[in-house]
Amino acid sequence: MPGAESAEQRLARLRQAFGERLRRDVQTLRESVLALRSAPDAPDALARMRHLAHGLAGSCGTFGYSVAGQKAAALETACKEMLARGQGGIDDLSLSELDEYVEAITSAIALSSEGWGGKA
Amino acid sequence: MTRSLRTILLIEDDPDIREVAAMALESFGGFAVTVCASGREGVARAEAAAPDLVLLDYMMPEQDGAETLAALRALPAMAGVPVVFLTAKVRLEEIEHLKALGAAGVIAKPFDPVELGNQVRDLWERFLARR
Numbered sequence: 001m002p003g004a005e006s007a008e009q010r011l012a013r014l015r016q017a018f019g020e021r022l023r024r025d026v027q028t029l030r031e032s033v034l035a036l037r038s039a040p041d042a043p044d045a046l047a048r049m050r051h052l053a054h055g056l057a058g059s060c061g062t063f064g065y066s067v068a069g070q071k072a073a074a075l076e077t078a079c080k081e082m083l084a085r086g087q088g089g090i091d092d093l094s095l096s097e098l099d100e101y102v103e104a105i106t107s108a109i110a111l112s113s114e115g116w117g118g119k120a
Numbered sequence: 121m122t123r124s125l126r127t128i129l130l131i132e133d134d135p136d137i138r139e140v141a142a143m144a145l146e147s148f149g150g151f152a153v154t155v156c157a158s159g160r161e162g163v164a165r166a167e168a169a170a171p172d173l174v175l176l177d178y179m180m181p182e183q184d185g186a187e188t189l190a191a192l193r194a195l196p197a198m199a200g201v202p203v204v205f206l207t208a209k210v211r212l213e214e215i216e217h218l219k220a221l222g223a224a225g226v227i228a229k230p231f232d233p234v235e236l237g238n239q240v241r242d243l244w245e246r247f248l249a250r251r
Binding site: 007021054055058061 | 143
């Protein structure tokens with residue numbers, strides 16, 4: 001019963017729920033890179049990635065995924081720089097770079113003690 | 121006589137951060153928290169909430185933290201209420217910019233939920249000491 005939960009139990013429950021969000025967000029990041037691969041001028045794909053990365057950069061550490069948060073911050077910076085260069089900035093090299101950042105986030109989550117909110 | 125910090129208006133668009141911050145401030149910090157999901161909602165509910173302090177996310181869609189702070193300051197009842205930004209913008213020049221906007225302080229994201237209440241209380245005491 002939620003009302004009977006201690007603060008620590010609530011925190012643990014919130015951390016587990018955040019793990020589920022992480023799984024969804026990383027999947028969305030992967031799909032965004034795929035969308036950019038098939039159409040480098042895909043509207044909003046890069047901006048969506050930046051927005052998601054920003055959210056993860058600011059939240060992962062709070063829920064025990066500090067390294068993933070740092071990787072997300074790096075992805076946010078990369079997206080920001082690519083957006084500043086315009087659509088011409090999304091070449092194969094940039095796409096590989098984005099892939100690497102997303103995989104780095106995935107690896108950091110897998111290595112964190114909490115994993116995917118307790119479930120892989 | 122020192123005023124004590126009892127009530128906080130929390131304005132944060134990220135649902136996970138909103139929930140964990142509210143829980144942390146209530147359970148670990150012992151504060152009464154009014155929770156808002158956007159700058160507009162925060163401004164609309166600010167006077168009724170009558171908070172001692174506002175904890176405000178900076179990067180929000182539609183109305184960001186700077187715009188929200190300006191709108192809060194335009195409310196007579198909120199003119200003297202300290203506003204603390206909750207933000208990932210923690211480079212020195214970014215912090216100085218936020219303080220120049222009128223912020224009483226900045227708490228970096230990500231934050232430790234167990235420590236959030238202490239961080240807020242520390243900034244509150246510094247705010248009182250400056251008055």
